[in-house]
Amino acid sequence: MPDMHNSPRLLIVLSLMLAAVVACDRGKAPETPAAAGAPGAVSPEPGEAPLDEGPVELNDVSEVTADYVIGISFPPSAMKYPGLAAELKRYADDARADLMQAVAARSPEETGSMYDLSLTFTQVTDTPLVFAIAADGSSYTGGAHGSPLLARFVWLPGENRRLRAADLIAEGEGWDAVSSMVRERLHTALSQRLDADDLEPAERSRMMRDAGRMIDDGTGPEAENYSEFEPVTGADGRVTAIRFVFPPYQVGPYSDGEQVVELPTELLLPHIVPEYRKLFADL
Structure with a gap:
């Protein structure tokens, strides 16, 4: 029989066994919040929004x-x-x-x-x-x-x-106006690029037609076509223009890269939802 005074490991095992017996005598312990997930976490009820997980860390x-x-x-x-x-x-x-x-x-x-x-x-x-x-x-x-x-x-x-873009401008006439202004500027920029390339007339006509079709397809009067935008601000912090940014393929071939159209406040303000006009510079 081993000497218990010289067997620390045996003492530890016996202590754990005793603790288990006591726990059984007391019945099953109630489930704690940590038992259902991370330590201290409380799961939301079905149908409820997820609980706030706190601030995140942005690490490179x-x-x-x-x-x-x-x-x-x-x-x-x-x-x-x-x-x-x-x-x-x-x-x-x-x-x-x-x-x-x-x-x-x-x-x-x-x-x-x-x-x-x-x-x-x-x-x-x-x-x-x-x-x-x-x-x-x-x-x-x-x-x-x-x-x-x-x-x-x-x-x-x-x-x-x-x-989001859908918050800024209401559906209907507002996006119709934005679409028209953006298309006009993109078509003008396309024409200027093709002129600078000094192409043969037939080739220029073909590229103008093909790229122009991409512009029209990518600038329909729907908010999702203008989802990527940047506010341009003045010295007072108010918005002086909105810069719509289009990734490659949306309004032109990959070779044209990212394209940008900037619309100033005086053109946009009549179409801005009243709630957000306070963000824009006074005219």
Whole structure:
């Protein structure tokens, strides 16, 4: 028989067994909030909105492996508004998840360029009325070139929420007017680019027709076509113009890259929802 005074491990085991017996005698302990999930977490009732998980951390990512490269960067100011920071993180996490899914599905026999994700978040506006972050980058998972990544996040500090294009301009005549103005400027810019290329008349006509069709298809009077926009602000912090940003393929071929149309306040204000006219400069 072992000497209990010289067997610390045996004493520990006996203590644990005794604790288990006491617990059984007392009956089953009630479930604590931590038992259903993370420590201290309380699950929402069915149908309720998820509970606030608190502020998120936006950490730059630099990851290099034999199969892929990832680079993601955030400006320090992106942490000013936790709700906005959560949206930025969600966008970055989704882009990373898409890349990793492609990496996992890649055939071992496939050779060629390394897969990569490059994503940069940049502050474009910071006033008491509006705060905006631009996300730009690309994800390469094979093919001739990478897939563009482009998003704009406009935050209203006073309301602690994101401002979307559908909030800013009401459906109907407002978007009809915006569509008409944007199309006119894109067609003019296209014509000027083709003139600078000094093309043969037949080739110029063909490119004008094909690219013009892409402009018309990508600038219909629906809010989703104008979802990526930046507020341009003056010295007083009010909006003096809206810059609509279009990724490659929406209003032109990949070779044309990102395209931008800026509409000044005097043209936009008649179509702005009354609730948000306070954001704009006085005329």
